[in-house]
Amino acid sequence: MSPPPHFARPPLDFIPPAYSAWVLRLVHGILPLLLRVRVRRWLPSGIAKIEATGAEILARLYHQFQEGQIRLVLAFRHVEVDDPLVGLYVLSRLVPEAARRQGIRLREPLHAHFLYDRGMPLWGGEWLGWLLSRLGGIPIRRGRRVDRVALKAARQLLLDGQFPFAIAPEGATNGHSERINPLEPGMAQLCFWCAEDLAKAGRSETVILLPIGIRYYYTDPSWTKLERLLARLEHLSGLTPPKPEPRSSRSPNLRYTQRICRLAQHLLGQLEAFYDLPPFISGRDEEEPRIEQRLAPGHFNARLERLLHRALETAETYFGLSPQGDWNSRCRRIEEVAWIQIYREELRHPGSLSPLQRGLLDWKAHQAMLYLQHMRLVESCVAVEEEYLLSKPSFERLAETALILFDVLARLRGESYPARPRLGWRGVHVTVGDPISVSERLERYCRGRQEAKQAVTELTQDVFSFQFLFPISRDPLQEERV
Known part of the structure; x- marks a missing residue:
């Protein structure tokens, strides 16, 4: 029987510059x-x-x-x-x-x-x-x-x-x-x-x-490679692929913009369910926003902001932090507190610890790693913005947004640093x-x-x-x- 993994690690020392x-x-x-x-x-x-x-x-x-x-x-x-x-x-x-x-x-x-x-x-x-x-x-x-x-x-x-x-x-x-x-x-x-x-x-x-x-x-630009990437992301997310369209019906920019926005909406809905968020209600007195309202960039941004806040709040509650500052500062504070629990000064000389003490440190470090993933999810999602794509649906912006969604899906599947596909x-x-x-x-x-x-x-x-x-x-x- 193999020994349990060690999640707690020695402290992160400063790496001095040593130009060569x-x-x-x-x-x-x-x-x-x-x-x-x-x-x-x-x-x-x-x-x-x-x-x-x-x-x-x-x-x-x-x-x-x-x-x-x-x-x-x-x-x-x-x-x-x-x-x-x-x-x-x-x-x-x-x-x-x-x-x-x-x-x-x-x-x-x-x-x-x-x-x-x-x-x-x-x-x-x-x-x-x-x-x-x-x-x-x-x-x-x-x-x-x-x-x-x-x-x-x-x-x-x-x-x-x-x-x-x-x-x-x-x-x-x-x-x-x-x-x-x-x-x-x-x-x-x-x-x-x-x-x-x-x-x-x-x-x-x-x-x-x-x-x-x-x-x-x-x-x-390779539209063929972008098509393969979107088909792969739709499959991984459980989204039914759209029906093929005649090539002459619409420009590829518009077709792929719609597919990327549809995929982003689907991922957002799945994450809202994961975090037990109630249906989003806009400023109007409606139980359910109209379909064109749900697809509007402003509506998407409001839903995404609510989701990111809930994800960070989940981590902050565990680590005993208050939600202060912008997204980046909140992420950095969560990361630092998690690192303190993972990279332990006690492990500079691990021989002085009993098996019980080491086990408890590993347990605490493992919990910190799990809650740190909520912050990592925010890091992946915060760059998703429909307005950025819709205002100028160039191949570059389509590719950039598709690759960010690729990163989000990889993060949710447990791949921290996946090999991004090349689109040309x-x-x-x-x-x-x-x-x-x-x-x-x-x-x-x-x-x-x-x-x-x-x-x-x-x-x-x-x-x-x-x-x-x-x-x-x-x-x-x-x-x-x-």
């Missing part, structure tokens, strides 16, 4: 393979083309950084798990090319220190923590009110690091190239701390914050925004607590206001082909 030049050279060398071939089941890959608008701006700023004139912070959009690979490609290939075109001499390698979620090595494997450390990354526990160890390390690299510093102000991916999550204020706060530290040290460098957008698109080769367009001088705003930041808070808010808003969209050159008839 040879590891970076190795990653740069195999980037074309990493971008095109799925080396890990959770990587979407399939990227055939990367282009950048504004690479010349990056080249000039990297030159100023290397000359000791500025400290540079890169605030990039975080759409997919592929984003870091795209960033590495831009810095190792496109920026050096832009520098040569301008006659700028840069010292290579071009790289950036960065923050990453401490949970990544938990699902990616210990090797991922080792790799991110050797690439100069700093892990941060986002659920903690203040992760002092991580912030201290980040502050030091911002001040004296060998490379600029990259931050994803959204804090997490949402799977949508054209929908931006609210930005977290930590990015702006780190920039002001850096400007403060430079001033205290009597140094003359200017702190520059540079917004960078990332947008994915399909170079050759993708391209990536990186857009570099206008540099923002943080040092010019330091005087206001230093006037007092209220002024500092306002300065952080305004800097965050300025980055959010940057338009991450760009025109895609594509045959306009392509959207109509099946």
